[in-house]
Amino acid sequence: MPTILHINASPRDSHSGSLRLARHFIDEVQSAGDGTFEVETVNLFDAGVLPGFGRIAAAAKMAVFSGQDQTSEQMNAWEAARAVFEQFAAADAYVFNIPMWNAGVPYVLKQWIDIVTQPGWSFGFDPATGYRGLLEGKQALAIHTSGVYAPGVPAAFGQDFSSTFFADWLNFVGIEDATHVRFAPTVLNGDVDGTRRAAETELSEVATTFAGKLSAAGLLQLVND
Template structure:
């Protein structure tokens, strides 16, 4: 059965606008294609959700690159990172909810990306052709929210390095079938509910296409 990995990059849970929209999308996919997929959710801000990727893990990575033996501590760190990647790689499709933090993505999402974006795992490299993504054939929906920033606002109201960075990363690892939906602004907005409804409509439409892809995947695996 096809699987969806939902990556929740918000710590606000019941108060999170992006998470509310992600659940709306997942519910819409379930309504359109009941019983066609398994769902797993990774709450990045939960304690212990991600292993540290610091000095030991970095040394383990360089040992792999240089063909040197890893120490026991390095082996453990590398295996912990690999487990995070394996969870990512096992999924057929992804739902990301991403609140903008200081014009960028929340730090735990960047940590998750830095853990799984390793050569030979999510991308390859050829000295003549450059980088190539290894996650081809996957599908993704990314939901972006921001309190003040919105497309077209004056520069004094912020910049968006969040959705642009994330779209670039998806492309880098080979996930080219990606839909991005924005809910913004969530604070400086005289009609916030109207803006939310527009985002929900976009997600409902995207859910129908997403469900069709899951049906197709199920037919292949049956």
């Protein structure tokens, strides 16, 4: 069964506009696919979801790449990081809901990205040709929300380093089939409900194509099996 990994980067639960849209999109995809997709949601702000990646994990990483033996403590840290990556890599498609925080992505999303983005895992490097993403053949849908910023506003109303960073990261790891939908602004807006409905309509339109590609991926898996 094809799997959608939903990465929720908001801590606001039912009050989150980005999470509400993500759930709307997933429901539409399931409807288009007759409920044949498995959905796994990771709430990044939940305690214990992400392992730390500090001094010990960094030393474990350098031990791997320098051909040295890891200590038991380093092995545990590296295995914890690897588990997060394997959950990421095992999915066939991705849904991300990303509220803008201080012009960038929430820190837990950056932590998750830094854990899964390791050489030999999600990207490779050739001295002659440069970086190459290793997660090819997958698709992603990213929902970006912001309270005040919106495309085209004066700089005094904020800037967007969130969606640009995230789009670049997706491409870096090889996920080139990516759609970005924006719901903004969510505060400085005289018609928030209308803007949300427009985003929902856009997501509903995207869902049919998303489901079709996911179904095709599932059929390919059956053939390969």
